[in-house]
């Protein structure tokens with residue numbers, strides 16, 4: 001068995017998770033974080049080959065097989081480009097960047113180096129969502145007319161070990177905020193239905209959260225064939241809720257995280273065929289790690305590419321424009337160059 005050696009960039013919440021999972025899969029891990037305490041925390045819970053407070057030193061490790069980028073979003077483009085330029089495959093946490101232009105710069109370098117970037121819009125690896133996608137594609141509830149994406153989770157509950165005001169989510173410069181960070185739901189929309197024709201949206205700070213980013217996003221999207229979609233994202237809601245409701249001509253499919261289930265109904269009453277699941281959140285991160293190992297071993301990316309990330313970033317930019325200019329924005333469907 002080859003014990004691959006990976007560099008974790010950013011040893012916070014998701015960096016520790018990826019490190020632990022890759023070690024469980026037989027890999028060796030080194031880590032980089034400008035906050036030395038974070039490197040110490042990671043190394044206290046698992047075996048680490050080397051730890052660094054400086055990126056150039058970390059990238060000078062000679063036997064690296066790839067990097068896992070888990071830093072705050074603002075650093076993703078620079079770190080991805082440096083890793084690719086050093087000849088290393090990348091597992092990049094979502095979102096790819098703060099802006100579509102930055103994401104396209106990364107695509108240019110990825111193309112010129114010919115190296116893979118696996119993008120971590122991790123809900124794509126969640127088996128119940130893959131099942132819903134199959135049901136929708138197979139026409140289980142007929143033609144889909146309306147879909148509601150809903151994610152509500154109070155920011156103070158995300159990282160109980162630190163004041164939310166210090167978390168990068170509170171910082172515009174570091175790439176926080178509901179629209180960027182919860183772009184999972186935009187990605188899932190594109191994964192299910194492709195690109196919309198037009199949208200109108202609002203991106204705001206409406207609660208008393210002490211953040212300089214947005215905590216409320218509402219978007220209405222128009223697709224061909226009379227499909228209409230709404231997305232609501234907020235950072236102030238309790239209890240936390242994540243669900244998607246698909247309404248078709250022959251019934252409704254409801255997917256949620258809690259309860260961990262898919263429900264299908266087609267009666268006027270609240271009569272649902274329910275399927276419950278016992279997957280754990282870490283299962284999807286393990287699946288991401290397995291796919292990254294396959295990619296490092298030469299397999300093509302199966303689930304989420306940097307080009308998928310550019311599509312999400314284009315929609316994010318359109319939502320920002322719509323909100324700032326208070327108007328409907330028509331999306332440009334030109335292929336990614």
Ligand SMILES: NC(=O)c1ccc[n+]([C@@H]2O[C@H](COP(=O)([O-])OP(=O)(O)OC[C@H]3O[C@@H](n4cnc5c(N)ncnc54)[C@H](O)[C@@H]3O)[C@@H](O)[C@H]2O)c1
Pocket residue numbers: 009010011012013014015032033034035038070071072073075093094095120121122167168181
């Ligand atoms: N796929 C998912 O479901 C998922 C879940 C959580 C986080 N994420 C993404 O992962 C990234 C990190 O999120 P998190 O929750 O782990 O945040 P976090 O704040 O817990 O961790 C970020 C770490 O990066 C470090 N850091 C700061 N500046 C850095 C730099 N220049 N280079 C390297 N590290 C730096 C911080 O010290 C911190 O330890 C974000 O982009 C976030 O959107 C994805």
